Amino acid sequence: MTTAEGLVETSLDTAVETIRKGGLLIYPTEAVYGLGCDYRSSTAVERLLELKQRPVDKGLILAASHVEQILPLIRPNHGDELAQALKTWPGHHTWVFRASSKVPAWISGAHSTVAVRVSSHPVIKKMCDALGHAIVSTSANPAGVEPSSNIAVIKDVFGPQVDYYLDLPLGEEKNPSQIHNAVDGLTLRL
Template sequence: MMTQQTIPVTDVNEAAVLLQEGKVVVYPTETFFAVGCLATDVRAVDAVYRIKRRPSGMPLPVIIGSAGQLGLVTAVSSPLVTRLAELFWPGPLSVLVTASDRIPAILTGETGRVAVRVTPHPAAAALCTACGGALVSTSANISGRQAVTAASGLDPELVGQVAAVVDMPPAPAGGKPSTLVEVAGPAHVRIVRPGAVTEDALQTAGISVVV
């Protein structure tokens, strides 16, 4: 384990500058610490894959600081996505949307779609706002190793390859990942990955769920 003193800790504003320079940083989310970069920077996205040793064919999700940043991720307007945003964002619901041409193909796994959510973590949301873009948000661990909820538990091998770590409260709470859904019709969604938002919660909110 690393000691707190060896972690290159920075604040949101300094981290935002690093992100705009094409760097990779670690930051807290509502569940675990994440490693990420500006979602539109193909070289930085590629660096995230290398740092995590993640196969390039596996898509990476992104976060935004508010629903107003959704246009940075997709150019396709959907009334149902707008409704999901109103009901569940900020929160642990990720929605598959058609990626804009500013999103690198590698980030989508060559599918043309990207999973996006508005994070409820204040530091992560502030980071998105400060850097003016959507952020890649994948757990800050080497693929196959354990995700962490404390900066002191970050893998030295990973931290040694990033520009900085944002370690601001509240601490990530762990727990279930975000639920991932895709639009399956004008008023229907399909659950791609179960998570913190249950099917019952979607149905109760008036969202029809299909298999």
């Protein structure tokens, strides 16, 4: 679905349509620009992983607008696991749960878990509400390169390999989301 120029615009409708058609999207998150797609599309995820130079076995984070979009994807061992995540959602916290059978292998990677967050960013919320499901949420940078908060820099890196660049404001966080293990509550990334 790659366009000739990799459009940089501000249309949420076009961003949603890009995801629906299996395209790759750069979009604002709480701290940096994200690179996303429909997590259910193996073709879109393969393109995303190739662009990021990221091995599939590492797994990917999913962002959603509501916990109802997350519940079918996780298998908490007990209610306390979900309860601790719900205390931080919507928000800038990613939680790693045991994955349900609905999580594709290209999302969980070499793990039996899935990393999920219910975002508080208005753009992510609106996109996921319109789609009715979570999306891939990984930083918009090649592996080993620092994430950027400048969409022009990101477009210089990825160019027309990304179908749409959604140029709307970032959130006010300074770092990518914290990642917590739902089983033991330990913080995996600050």
